[in-house]
Amino acid sequence: MKLNKSLVAVLLMAFVVAFSSCEDTKKKDQIKLEEQEAEMAKAESDAKEAEMQEAQANEEKMKEEARTNSIAGKAMASRDLDTLVIALKAAGLADMLLAEGDYTVFAPTDFAFSELKKGTLEDLIKPENKEMLVSVLQYHVVAGKMRSEDLGKAIDAGNGKAELTTVKGDKLTIMRDGDQIVIKDGKGKKAQIVLGNIDASNGVIHEVSKVLMSK
Template sequence: MQRHLLAACAATLLASATASFAQDFVTGTHADVNIPVTRATMGASGATKMVGGAPMYPGKDIIDNAMHSRDHTTLVAAVKAAGLVDTLKGSGPFTVFAPTNTAFSMLPAGTVDMLLKAENKAMLTQVLTYHVVPGRIDAAVLADQIRAGGGHAMLKTASGGMLTAAMRGKDVVIWDAKGNAAVVTTADVYQSNGVIHVVDKVLMPGG
């Protein structure tokens, strides 16, 4: 392993890189400051990460991995209720912003139970597909998009809605159509058919 120390003024970062891991998702200045975003990827696509106490194997698909995360049981139940299992087991590739159980618990009381009712399947599907962006957008790609967008990246979701990605200090933040912000807490969880970024809030489409 070789470690490269990158140090500069406030616009740069301290990162350590190895052949299989790099520690930061994306670091850089706030989107409102006209200084280029710098980045370090979380790791090679072959690296295995732990999410919800379980290893996320790059050779398995999004569903097979997510089912083993104890932090994503609500998300998995919702995906099953919406009939999206086969879709997310498809070839993709997909980028999924995956809310944790805690994120779902922060919704107004009764929201999850309401969404899981059979008569609300269309609404549930819209919410879930709003967390899915076609393509494989990992840390490096997202950082490039944020930089190219002058501090913001617009992401078109599978539902047809838009998400906005930007920096807040060292955090990557995803804004939904209602102006709510979700922080990426674990990035670059590679799958055979895409990549997952764990987020701490449920993203809600407009309308």
């Protein structure tokens, strides 16, 4: 049986329309899928960025807390160590006492600096005398954390006195004077610990009554 040409044309047209409709649906589905994938990728990227920013913020917070709780940070917060902080900055040693590590610092108080011969401190903090200032300040720092009880144990183990090696490489001698622990410098001058065991994230501070000199 022969199909009418008009019927064939109608059927062909219907097929074309159906095929086109199907293709349009596929294209729309593909576009929708691509949009969803793009949204998911953006959401994932945004989540990673937020996570990274949070990690960076936490890292900065930890660093700030470490700086605040460091030896330098504790010294800056003390009302008795302003002169020492000025000296540390002039010597470029503040960063060392902000960094990670374990140090014991015998920190001269403002009063201790005031007892130096007139003009001594002013001369020390001059740029041309930086090397000398560094040497003086390093003489107050010992590697390793030694709280008062540790100093006492070292004195007892040494039958009444013990030597400590400073980061400068020179020696300090610690001993007892009654109930007090005192530090004797290279000139034979003795300084008392007026406030001990100021714990920091990178060591401990003992405020002392004298500025120590190696020679």
